[in-house]
Amino acid sequence: MSKDTRISMAVVRRLPKYHRYLGELLRNDIDRISSKELSDRIGFTASQIRQDLNCFGDFGQQGYGYNVKELHNEISKILGLDKQYNTIIIGAGNIGQAVANYSSFEKYGFHLKAIFDKNPKLVGIKIRDIEIQDVDELSSYLDNNKVDIAIICVPRLHAQSVADILVSKGIKGIWNFAPTDLQVPDDVIIENVHLSESLMTLSYRLNERNLFED
Numbered sequence: 001m002s003k004d005t006r007i008s009m010a011v012v013r014r015l016p017k018y019h020r021y022l023g024e025l026l027r028n029d030i031d032r033i034s035s036k037e038l039s040d041r042i043g044f045t046a047s048q049i050r051q052d053l054n055c056f057g058d059f060g061q062q063g064y065g066y067n068v069k070e071l072h073n074e075i076s077k078i079l080g081l082d083k084q085y086n087t088i089i090i091g092a093g094n095i096g097q098a099v100a101n102y103s104s105f106e107k108y109g110f111h112l113k114a115i116f117d118k119n120p121k122l123v124g125i126k127i128r129d130i131e132i133q134d135v136d137e138l139s140s141y142l143d144n145n146k147v148d149i150a151i152i153c154v155p156r157l158h159a160q161s162v163a164d165i166l167v168s169k170g171i172k173g174i175w176n177f178a179p180t181d182l183q184v185p186d187d188v189i190i191e192n193v194h195l196s197e198s199l200m201t202l203s204y205r206l207n208e209r210n211l212f213e214d
């Protein structure tokens with residue numbers, strides 16, 4: 001049961017990592033773990049872990065540690081992974097196809113229902129049994145189907161017009177791969193994905209430690 005109804009975004013951003021490590025422990029039949037052991041595996045300090053996990057319940061017991069299954073379930077619930085989401089992809093180029101082909105999102109409850117593109121050469125092609133539809137059909141698809149999350153994989157200059165259609169049809173969750181800050185109403189949640197920012201961080205760290213020679 002949640003203690004705090006509002007968990008800080010800094011904690012929320014760490015939750016998927018806890019979820020992943022606890023999932024690994026479960027698969028290895030480990031049923032309890034101390035914050036120290038979790039800290040050794042995850043790389044956050046034990047006190048950070050205790051503080052984070054304390055935000056949403058009293059899971060740790062003195063001298064026992066954490067019940068892995070209970071904690072994993074609770075984090076799943078907090079992350080909303082106990083629900084099912086209908087997702088669609090707009091833009092079936094390199095990134096769109098890669099995301100569409102990655103079937104593991106399904107196991108977390110994210111079900112890919114439709115894919116749209118404007119390129120007539122792509123329309124009609126199937127990815128994982130889902131036929132790519134003409135983006136001209138997007139509005140009517142949204143009128144007739146419940147969509148929870150739209151994944152934008154179109155070029156930057158087209159992303160806002162796609163987002164405008166999605167917003168006008170009541171979509172509240174957008175996973176945006178286009179490198180642009182989309183303008184949407186406050187009640188629409190956008191998560192931007194930036195592979196290049198991660199790559200630049202790697203580059204910084206290599207150079208900071210003089211590990212890179214050119």
Ligand SMILES: NC(=O)c1ccc[n+]([C@@H]2O[C@H](COP(=O)([O-])OP(=O)(O)OC[C@H]3O[C@@H](n4cnc5c(N)ncnc54)[C@H](O)[C@@H]3O)[C@@H](O)[C@H]2O)c1
Nearest residue numbers: 091093094095117118119135154155156177178193194195
């Ligand atoms: N977030 C990241 O880390 C990351 C990494 C690489 C690329 N990107 C971005 O992802 C986007 C896609 O990159 P890509 O390499 O897949 O490009 P791509 O050119 O291979 O694919 C883009 C697809 O979008 C389609 N498209 C264009 N306008 C459209 C519209 N209005 N409606 C529907 N479909 C439309 C095109 O026909 C094409 O199939 C770009 O914005 C790119 O900058 C992001």
